[in-house]
Amino acid sequence: MNNAPLQDKTAIVGIGQTKFGKGLEDSELSLACQAIAAAIDDAGLKPSDVDGLAMFSMENGREVDVARNVGLGDITYFGEIGYGGGAGCGAVGHAAMAVATGQCEVAVAWRARKRADKASRPWAQSRARVPGAWQWSRPAGLLRPVDEIAMLTRRYMHEFGATRDHLANVALAFRKHANRNPDAMMRDKPLTREQYMAARWISEPLCLFDNCLETDGALAVIVTSAERARDLPRTPAYIHAFAQGLPQQHQPMINFFCADPLRGPAWACAQRLWSRSDFKPADIPVAQIYDAFSPLIPLSLEGYGFCARGEGAAFTADGALEWPHGRLPTNTAGGGMSEAYVHGFNLVLEGVRQIRGDSVCQVADATSCLVTSGEGVPTSALVLRR
């Protein structure tokens, strides 16, 4: 008997999403409610069955608004997870913990965002007087998340010999998957290595195609107990393992001040995640790895133990991330870089589809799937299983 009280006690039984796009008319609250309503329908439940809510602290629509719009029941668990893209698996994990400990019976976790609206760029709203940790980076012109991750990327290239070809492996793999996905923003836009190499810089050494998309959209999942899941119509995606990770002396995004900046939150998260999982990295047939920027993939591959330190870039060679023949098909709906960037929450839903057998890039015998949230910030991860 292992020390994993949450293991397989809960499952994701419903998923829902809006369309993805730029300039969608509906408000973030409306999008959230549409995705949640669709997830409740998918689960074969009624809104009044929902009594738990777990959301990103950055979410603009509040619990009370969601509950009043969707017509939810009395809510007896509600909680918020911080740190933006690090929160996705955390929201699902908190929903699972709330169900497993009896705080609620049916919980919703979701993310709605209109990131395609340029007014929603957090960095563009920097006050002239920079408070907190950003005072150490932004006055020098390190303004945006891409600049901050580019700084780590340049160091990673220097220390371990990673190249732009490795980053292109990531971008091209995810684009190929998106080209098969009718819901993906990049469905009809193939990407070649030549296009990647010729793309405009955003923050050297990162180019346009190293960046995630800017997306309006929302997604939601329904979590309930394993017992109840067996009576519902959908194949349950059991929450086998869950962990969060906030490593020692970590500074979100500008993690330049600790002993080993390239050993990011994934490392802390992975240690606890795998200790609670019967599946180990070598057993995982498919992964959904947070990809706000392409270099987060090699860094996460190392952190989650798919390869040794410094080998994440080389891991991407020979189509390793590509469906169907790669050693670890990753972001099989296109991920944040080619399906939609909704703070990584679309990765959770693709993990569920792999377990159900519904993916557009379905991995044969996907008995388990790793899903991770943002690397570079306090993060979280899930192992889902059939």
Next chain:
Amino acid sequence: MEQPFLTPDPDDKDSRPFWEGCARGALLVQTCATCGARRMPPRPMCPNCRSLAHAWHETSGRGTVWSYVVPHPPLLPAYTELARYNVVVVALEEDPQIRFVGNLVASADGPINEIDPQTIRIGEPVAVVFARVGDTTLPRWIRLA
């Protein structure tokens, strides 16, 4: 200028001595008065010994380039005008885990886009200089010959 460069919040009690040091031409690091551990960014408590007592010690002002980037637009307007400029992270000579984000410049009052980014090398030795930006003084870095 319609939208100025970003500058640090002068009301931040933890960091104010650092910026005051810059204004008089000294690169200071917060140091625990009990165990002597340096810490950056500044904060109330020493993570090594939990002491609240601290002092500000002047550093050598020398270091090496730990990493660098070259941002391209879209950027905030004041920075767009200067693109492509460099941003460097510098590791302090006497304690390489103490790092600063800044710009590599050709002279103390030179612009942040004067150095050809293609020539910047990780590991190259640099020394601090101080540049007046609005009512604040920011540390920047010049190459050591």
